[in-house]
Amino acid sequence: MLDLDDAFQKAQEIIKDVNDNVAGILSEEDSKIQIINRLVHECLGWSYSDFKAETKHENGFSDYILNDNGKPLLLIEAKKIGVLIVGTAEKNRVRHLKISGPALKNSMSGIDQATSYAAPNGLSVAVVTDGIVWIIFKTFIPGENFKTKDAIVFPSLESVIADFSMFFDLLAKEKFKKKIYNSIFDEIHQKRLLLVQKLVSPIEESEITISQKSEIAFDLDQIFSTFFAKLTGDNNENLLFECFVESHESRIADFSLEKMTTSVLGNIVPSGKNVDDELAMLIQSNVEIESSPTESGQTIFIVGPTGAGKTTFLDRFFKRTLSKLIRDQCVLIRINCLDATGKEDTALDWMTETIIKELESEIYVNGTPDWDDLLGLYHGEYLKRSNGVDKQLYLRDKNAFKEKFGQFLDDKVEGDREGYLKRLLVDAVKNRKMLPILLIDNTDEFSSDFKQKLFQFSQALRRHIYHCLVIFPVTDKSAWAFSKTDIFGIYASRSFFLPTPSPREVFRKRIDFLKNKLNKVSSDGAAKKNYFSNKGIKISIDNINGFAHILESVFVDHDYTSKTIGELTNYNIRRTLLLSQRVMTSSVLKIEDLIKSFVAGESVTTDFTKFMDALVRGDYDIYKKGDNHEIYPIFQVDSEVRQSPLLKLRILSLLDSMRKGSRSIEEKHLQVQSIIDYFDAIGCAESAVDRALISLIEAGLIELYDTSLRQLSTDQNLAISYRGMAHLRLASRNSVFFYQMALTTAIADDEVASKISSIYKSNIESLTKIENVMDAFYNFLVNEDAKFISINVDLDQYQCQKDLFSDLKEYTHKKFDHNHDHDLVATLGYQYKEGIIKVGVIATVDWFDVSKGFGFADVSELDGRVFFHSDKLKEYDIKSIKDGDRILCDIARNSKGMYIEIIHDVENDPSKAEVVDCEVTRVFHDREYGFVKMIESNRSAFFYLSIFPKEQRKSIIEGQLFKAEIGPDRKGDGFQVKRIA
Numbered sequence: 001m002l003d004l005d006d007a008f009q010k011a012q013e014i015i016k017d018v019n020d021n022v023a024g025i026l027s028e029e030d031s032k033i034q035i036i037n038r039l040v041h042e043c044l045g046w047s048y049s050d051f052k053a054e055t056k057h058e059n060g061f062s063d064y065i066l067n068d069n070g071k072p073l074l075l076i077e078a079k080k081i082g083v084l085i086v087g088t089a090e091k092n093r094v095r096h097l098k099i100s101g102p103a104l105k106n107s108m109s110g111i112d113q114a115t116s117y118a119a120p121n122g123l124s125v126a127v128v129t130d131g132i133v134w135i136i137f138k139t140f141i142p143g144e145n146f147k148t149k150d151a152i153v154f155p156s157l158e159s160v161i162a163d164f165s166m167f168f169d170l171l172a173k174e175k176f177k178k179k180i181y182n183s184i185f186d187e188i189h190q191k192r193l194l195l196v197q198k199l200v201s202p203i204e205e206s207e208i209t210i211s212q213k214s215e216i217a218f219d220l221d222q223i224f225s226t227f228f229a230k231l232t233g234d235n236n237e238n239l240l241f242e243c244f245v246e247s248h249e250s251r252i253a254d255f256s257l258e259k260m261t262t263s264v265l266g267n268i269v270p271s272g273k274n275v276d277d278e279l280a281m282l283i284q285s286n287v288e289i290e291s292s293p294t295e296s297g298q299t300i301f302i303v304g305p306t307g308a309g310k311t312t313f314l315d316r317f318f319k320r321t322l323s324k325l326i327r328d329q330c331v332l333i334r335i336n337c338l339d340a341t342g343k344e345d346t347a348l349d350w351m352t353e354t355i356i357k358e359l360e361s362e363i364y365v366n367g368t369p370d371w372d373d374l375l376g377l378y379h380g381e382y383l384k385r386s387n388g389v390d391k392q393l394y395l396r397d398k399n400a401f402k403e404k405f406g407q408f409l410d411d412k413v414e415g416d417r418e419g420y421l422k423r424l425l426v427d428a429v430k431n432r433k434m435l436p437i438l439l440i441d442n443t444d445e446f447s448s449d450f451k452q453k454l455f456q457f458s459q460a461l462r463r464h465i466y467h468c469l470v471i472f473p474v475t476d477k478s479a480w481a482f483s484k485t486d487i488f489g490i491y492a493s494r495s496f497f498l499p500t501p502s503p504r505e506v507f508r509k510r511i512d513f514l515k516n517k518l519n520k521v522s523s524d525g526a527a528k529k530n531y532f533s534n535k536g537i538k539i540s541i542d543n544i545n546g547f548a549h550i551l552e553s554v555f556v557d558h559d560y561t562s563k564t565i566g567e568l569t570n571y572n573i574r575r576t577l578l579l580s581q582r583v584m585t586s587s588v589l590k591i592e593d594l595i596k597s598f599v600a601g602e603s604v605t606t607d608f609t610k611f612m613d614a615l616v617r618g619d620y621d622i623y624k625k626g627d628n629h630e631i632y633p634i635f636q637v638d639s640e641v642r643q644s645p646l647l648k649l650r651i652l653s654l655l656d657s658m659r660k661g662s663r664s665i666e667e668k669h670l671q672v673q674s675i676i677d678y679f680d681a682i683g684c685a686e687s688a689v690d691r692a693l694i695s696l697i698e699a700g701l702i703e704l705y706d707t708s709l710r711q712l713s714t715d716q717n718l719a720i721s722y723r724g725m726a727h728l729r730l731a732s733r734n735s736v737f738f739y740q741m742a743l744t745t746a747i748a749d750d751e752v753a754s755k756i757s758s759i760y761k762s763n764i765e766s767l768t769k770i771e772n773v774m775d776a777f778y779n780f781l782v783n784e785d786a787k788f789i790s791i792n793v794d795l796d797q798y799q800c801q802k803d804l805f806s807d808l809k810e811y812t813h814k815k816f817d818h819n820h821d822h823d824l825v826a827t828l829g830y831q832y833k834e835g836i837i838k839v840g841v842i843a844t845v846d847w848f849d850v851s852k853g854f855g856f857a858d859v860s861e862l863d864g865r866v867f868f869h870s871d872k873l874k875e876y877d878i879k880s881i882k883d884g885d886r887i888l889c890d891i892a893r894n895s896k897g898m899y900i901e902i903i904h905d906v907e908n909d910p911s912k913a914e915v916v917d918c919e920v921t922r923v924f925h926d927r928e929y930g931f932v933k934m935i936e937s938n939r940s941a942f943f944y945l946s947i948f949p950k951e952q953r954k955s956i957i958e959g960q961l962f963k964a965e966i967g968p969d970r971k972g973d974g975f976q977v978k979r980i981a
Helices: 004-020 028-043 102-121 157-162 164-171 173-177 180-189 215-232 237-242 248-268 277-286 310-321 344-363 371-377 379-387 391-396 398-415 417-431 448-465 476-483 503-520 545-555 559-568 573-585 591-599 608-617 647-660 672-680 686-698 722-733 735-744 750-761 766-786 796-812 820-828 870-875 950-955
Strands: 051-057 060-068 071-078 095-098 125-129 134-138 150-154 298-303 330-336 435-441 469-474 494-497 529-532 538-541 702-704 717-720 835-849 854-858 866-869 886-894 897-907 914-924 929-934 940-944 961-968 975-980
Touching: 004 028, 004 157, 004 164, 028 051, 028 060, 028 071, 051 102, 060 102, 060 173, 071 102, 071 173, 095 102, 102 125, 102 134, 102 150, 134 164, 134 180, 150 157, 150 164, 150 180, 157 164, 164 173, 164 180, 173 180, 180 686, 215 573, 237 310, 237 503, 248 298, 248 310, 248 435, 248 469, 248 494, 248 940, 298 310, 298 448, 298 476, 310 469, 330 344, 344 417, 344 448, 371 379, 371 398, 371 417, 379 391, 379 398, 391 398, 398 417, 417 435, 417 448, 435 448, 448 469, 448 476, 469 476, 503 545, 503 559, 503 573, 545 559, 545 573, 559 573, 559 608, 559 722, 559 820, 573 608, 608 735, 608 820, 647 672, 647 686, 647 702, 647 717, 647 722, 647 796, 672 686, 672 717, 686 702, 717 722, 722 735, 722 796, 722 820, 735 750, 735 766, 735 820, 750 766, 766 796, 835 866, 835 897, 866 870, 870 897, 940 961
Parallel strands: 071 125, 298 469, 298 494, 330 435, 435 469, 866 897, 940 975
Antiparallel strands: 051 060, 060 071, 095 150, 125 134, 134 150, 529 538, 702 717, 835 854, 835 886, 854 866, 886 897, 914 929, 914 961, 929 940, 961 975
């Protein structure tokens, strides 16, 4: 693509050629070949493959339709020079002329002809030109006759040069794809839309002050910074590995990867070699995949949403899960695509050099091959030359032969890098009996073409050496998109899905890890500092162990906190921890009160309303834009394009309705053009929607299907993100959030802003003040929205817009009374109501530990695990319960979370279980689970160590035999040991 300056220079050259030969440009075809084709191709960046000429329409043939990847974008109707007459004396600059006005009267036949071709085919912009005159206009204006609007007219080639930046912005391919023309036409057609409007906040930023903290709270900021820094695990690999939140899927992936690794190693280690007995046992017991004698490589996709911990999972697998014996026989080659330039023409060269560097570092003592190593790689050539073309030199002077062969080696190693790489890989497999593993990470942000090149190259290497594993950690969206490409279907692969862990579980594991570490550290000599609270109670803190308990009570005991923070950060663990620190150090929570409760041995409690207040306000007395990038001012309008303050919320509501009704990743996404059309039908201008979408993407509230596409275009697909769902819920249902937005949102009505400011600064009772502010803001939002958008459309797809307004209207009915239960349930739904929340549901037992007397079950329609206690089993006369059993029950909630309140029945269908002889094939004592092989069928089954009596668990070893009852696991796609038979 040419930039503006290069395009301008090219335009000058073309126009000079035209002026030198204008007398020879006689026909319409002359105009096309000598002027139009050249300007469109050489200057505006449309390739000739984008041209589609003489397209048949019902009423004739159009001259040009310009396409992008086969999608029609722009129609150009060509005329003979002199046919287009522009009735204006000033022809050396661009003009905005009414289409039905006198200036274009003599050009109307060309405009009508272009419109008749463009409008029925959905082309919103058309051009009529003879090469000299360029008339550019929109063929469709919602609710109006397009002929009453202005066209953008360049009456001469001199005017094209004089206003070239506008000509380029209107018609250059890359600019047209980004729909820059919309903003230009909106400025002409709808001057009420485009302007630099004055926006006023009821409470200006200069009026927002930092809240006063107590001495202890101020000093604890630094301690909490240290504590949360430790929780990130940046400098603590053990924390990341130990605190990885496991799932059913991650355990299966762990086990399967290990089996594949040992399977391939079984093919490259000759049976005649002395192989360690343990390795032999692993290979014999774990090989369950069929491998051909010539090719045993595997391609593996580790799939999971952003934040699922794919990289940590793989790091832990190679350093902890895979036995050292097996790991030492692997050559792990990490290819981090974030280090790539992104240039597709150099991608394979970069990948080749990266693999070579990693391989040399792994297999050679000094990190590079010496002479003997290189001689070994090219030994065949050495023999061939010594017996062939250089035989006489070899016989006469071996040193001279070696020098010449050294030059040959240099040419081969440096001149044929791919060939050198293949020799390194063959050497690793055939001579060193090692397994190359290509781990290609962070490909998600790159284009499909880039990914396909890396994928094809890795497959070529795998096929060349036969024995190789290729692993791609990718997001679920990338995996879905890649699976649609032709190249994916050529090669066999296996995929393992890792779900996003609950932030609550992340907090639980990391806090427990640090508590255990702190308990082992002596506090002797630790500095102590005494504080006095405002009530005169003396508090002494020895170390930060106590803070761990406080954090546990806030972020683990109350699942609504971790859910809200997790969603607001799109489950990015680092940002989750930073946002949590903001909550804990906010003056709203009064950390000194929490500490007093802990020291006094009382329950440390907070509530949802106070939590939300701390989350939104942080260190300030009012929400401050820019202070916390996770809280987005959702009602803020654009300063240049007038739009409804509810437009962004409306877009989120539409995308959320798509998410709820979807069955696949693709169905969750909606094309930009569909969003534009959806809002166009209710009167919303396209430029306003474009600006809102860009803002929501930049803020992370909506996400692109293809993350490699950086610019907004009509064919992109969008979906609501977790952060978007949180903002939709908070903006439409949470009083704390709505009130803070009312105070700080900059609005285009200074009278309303002044009214809200006056209410806030008045001396009326606090709750009344809050209610009045919310009423004023609600009324402004609804009235302002009505200026731009109509909701009176009785179609099913607009029900979500009506539901949004019903939610917002609740702000005028409910009282802002800091009622914890009311605010919590209103924001997060019935699931968070204390008492019975679900009756007669099926819960599948994940695990139950008889020794501990409790377990957890999963309910498909509920978010999170459900606790149950053995007391409930006794209460309802349940004799026993096994892992994988299905329970018909009622679910309730208390302050700690969800639990089984009533058990109606336990499914015990013998036909779904079988008692078989099993052999332990893998056990992870530190993780409290393992796998067995059913001896007769050779199938694998998962088990928790909790199925064994407590005193036997530490003694369970691989190879141990026992009889067990096996049944389908809770996913229905594998097996689980239910009990010891």
